[in-house]
Amino acid sequence: MKAFAYINPANEKEAVAALSPQVEQSMPLGGGQDLLARMKDYVTQPERLVNVKTALESTVTPVGGGLRIGAAMKMADVAEHPEILRMYPAISAAAIEVGTPQIRNQATVGGNLNQRPRCWYYRNEEFVCFKKGGDRCFSPQGENQFHAILGAGPSFIVHPSSLAVPMLAYGATFRLAGPKGERLVPAANYFTLPRQSLRMENVLAPDELLTHVILPAPGNVKSGHYEVRYKASHDWPIAFATVLIAMNGSVVKEAKVVMGAVAPVPWRSAEAEQALVGKSITEATAAAAAEAAMKNARPLSQNGYKVDVAKTAVKRAILRAAGIQTA
Amino acid sequence: MAKKDDSPDGLKLDRRNFFKTTGLAGLAESIAAPAEAAAQSTPAAVGPGDVPVRLNVNGRQIDLMIEPRVTLLDALRTRANLTGNKKGCDRGACGACTMIVDGRPVYSCSTLAIEVQGKQIRNVDGLATGDRLHPVQQAFCEKDALMCGFCTPGFIMASVALLEKNPNATPEQIKKGLDGNICRCGTFSRIFEAVSSVKGGQRG
Ligand SMILES: Cc1cc2nc3c(=O)[nH]c(=O)nc-3n(C[C@H](O)[C@H](O)[C@H](O)COP(=O)(O)OP(=O)(O)OC[C@H]3O[C@@H](n4cnc5c(N)ncnc54)[C@H](O)[C@@H]3O)c2cc1C
Ligand code: SF4
Ligand code: FES
Numbered sequence: 001m002k003a004f005a006y007i008n009p010a011n012e013k014e015a016v017a018a019l020s021p022q023v024e025q026s027m028p029l030g031g032g033q034d035l036l037a038r039m040k041d042y043v044t045q046p047e048r049l050v051n052v053k054t055a056l057e058s059t060v061t062p063v064g065g066g067l068r069i070g071a072a073m074k075m076a077d078v079a080e081h082p083e084i085l086r087m088y089p090a091i092s093a094a095a096i097e098v099g100t101p102q103i104r105n106q107a108t109v110g111g112n113l114n115q116r117p118r119c120w121y122y123r124n125e126e127f128v129c130f131k132k133g134g135d136r137c138f139s140p141q142g143e144n145q146f147h148a149i150l151g152a153g154p155s156f157i158v159h160p161s162s163l164a165v166p167m168l169a170y171g172a173t174f175r176l177a178g179p180k181g182e183r184l185v186p187a188a189n190y191f192t193l194p195r196q197s198l199r200m201e202n203v204l205a206p207d208e209l210l211t212h213v214i215l216p217a218p219g220n221v222k223s224g225h226y227e228v229r230y231k232a233s234h235d236w237p238i239a240f241a242t243v244l245i246a247m248n249g250s251v252v253k254e255a256k257v258v259m260g261a262v263a264p265v266p267w268r269s270a271e272a273e274q275a276l277v278g279k280s281i282t283e284a285t286a287a288a289a290a291e292a293a294m295k296n297a298r299p300l301s302q303n304g305y306k307v308d309v310a311k312t313a314v315k316r317a318i319l320r321a322a323g324i325q326t327a
Numbered sequence: 328m329a330k331k332d333d334s335p336d337g338l339k340l341d342r343r344n345f346f347k348t349t350g351l352a353g354l355a356e357s358i359a360a361p362a363e364a365a366a367q368s369t370p371a372a373v374g375p376g377d378v379p380v381r382l383n384v385n386g387r388q389i390d391l392m393i394e395p396r397v398t399l400l401d402a403l404r405t406r407a408n409l410t411g412n413k414k415g416c417d418r419g420a421c422g423a424c425t426m427i428v429d430g431r432p433v434y435s436c437s438t439l440a441i442e443v444q445g446k447q448i449r450n451v452d453g454l455a456t457g458d459r460l461h462p463v464q465q466a467f468c469e470k471d472a473l474m475c476g477f478c479t480p481g482f483i484m485a486s487v488a489l490l491e492k493n494p495n496a497t498p499e500q501i502k503k504g505l506d507g508n509i510c511r512c513g514t515f516s517r518i519f520e521a522v523s524s525v526k527g528g529q530r531g
């Protein structure tokens with residue numbers, strides 16, 4: 001790890017002032033569970049780290065029927081928070097599976113949402129790909145068994161954040177603070193595809209902080225979250241989904257289907273949502289929606305199996321939302 | 328791999344530091360510099376060179392001069408002669424370095440020492456009282472819950488933290504609570520037995 005200077009600002013203003021508009025020069029440090037590993041591997045080499053855990057809130061506040069979560073809140077606290085569980089159970093379900101107990105005790109909400117891709121070429125200093133300012137992507141011709149099947153190119157990463165998926169489903173807005181003040185960005189506009197911005201995965205500027213996640217009142221929805229994992233811990237899901245449904249009697253009035261680990265952003269599937277509206281939920285309608293979700297999938301040479309895995313995740317999340325027992 | 332101009336982990340293991348590490352230059356406390364620049368209104372950046380870092384480990388105050396990049400694991404292992412916890416992966420992926428900070432298990436390899444000042448840090452070196460083992464250590468011995476032993480200090484710290492939070496942890500809680508630790512020798516079933524055996528208030 002390259003040596004760096006360290007600063008521990010007391011509040012948001014000081015923290016923002018300590019950042020730099022230059023990419024990866026002066027960087028926010030949350031729990032360090034992503035950033036320190038990247039620095040040890042010389043993938044990211046900042047001159048200065050700005051601890052944001054003192055400056056940013058780590059609490060949950062009720063606002064307008066919803067909740068506002070401070071970006072410095074630890075993942076373990078998110079997983080155990082009774083109000084989050086009651087109002088947004090899919091967020092609790094995602095948080096409790098992140099990494100390991102030790103990681104959840106350190107990792108923050110802001111860090112989880114802003115963690116960088118797990119693509120092994122990105123994580124290896126020697127592969128100077130698009131994400132590191134290079135001129136190519138190594139995955140289409142290389143090892144791509146965990147890469148994207150939807151919305152990808154010219155980079156084929158999948159977005160690594162488990163929290164981003166249910167947060168997007170619940171209609172979260174992120175509050176960002178920068179040198180010119182604050183801005184509110186809906187989660188749906190925060191994450192960006194490689195064809196929009198190749199180097200970064202979101203609209204955050206290098207001198208901005210994500211300070212809060214603002215969740216609107218959940219409304220009368222049922223939710224289901226389902227992750228397919230190769231290992232029970234120490235790993236990211238192969239594919240996962242959050243599904244919200246509002247019922248009108250026995251048929252679906254409105255649905256939200258958001259998938260994780262399939263695309264460079266948390267991926268909302270309008271196709272799957274349309275397939276559900278007006279239907280009652282059964283194994284068959286859930287399976288049809290899962291088919292629809294994968295209609296436009298474009299797998300690479302080694303990740304065709306992910307299409308089936310994602311279908312399973314979507315189908316089971318739908319059944320869970322409907323309270324139907326699944327595997 | 329390109330050669331780096333900086334030494335691994337910022338530790339500059341020269342002869343002087345080597346003696347410190349091995350304890351030959353006396354306890355780490357003796358190399359302390361007085362904590363300077365205490366409270367300032369606008370925070371100043373510290374480092375990248377050595378800065379004073381004061382840690383409370385196993386109830387004992389330890390003053391070090393280290394760079395901000397030094398992890399808690401490296402600070403204790405190579406500067407404070409507390410070598411009980413091991414470095415497996417150094418990337419938050421094995422658990423060998425697990426220590427308890429303010430009651431919670433964390434990966435000390437993925438924690439900067441400078442960030443845990445003012446917190447209560449416990450590593451495996453502080454568990455036993457003299458020759459009397461902590462009940463979790465005792466259980467690992469009785470159930471023969473190790474082979475090479477490299478993962479053991481981390482597993483024991485994770486187990487202690489789990490049992491302090493849930494003194495009567497269910498089998499499910501034990502499995503979930505310890506799933507941040509990996510045993511390369513595959514002693515999992517015995518570790519599970521050991522931790523299960525200390526149920527019911529007989530833990531120290
Ligand atoms: C073995 C293993 C398994 C894992 N499994 C999962 C998993 O299943 N799901 C999952 O989601 N994650 C998983 N992770 C990743 C882990 O959850 C993230 O590394 C962690 O959440 C990052 O949070 P942090 O606070 O430690 O971030 P840091 O490492 O401190 O920061 C991450 C990035 O975000 C930036 N940043 C931090 N805070 C802010 C802020 N407030 N505003 C703007 N930018 C900020 C930093 O500059 C940095 O670039 C796993 C990690 C490991 C090691
Ligand atoms: S998928 Fe993205 S991160 Fe991976 S090699 Fe290609 S450009 Fe780099
Ligand atoms: S050495 Fe810290 S988790 Fe492996």
Ligand code: FES
Binds near residue numbers: 472474475511512
């Ligand atoms: S006993 Fe060898 S790694 Fe666990």
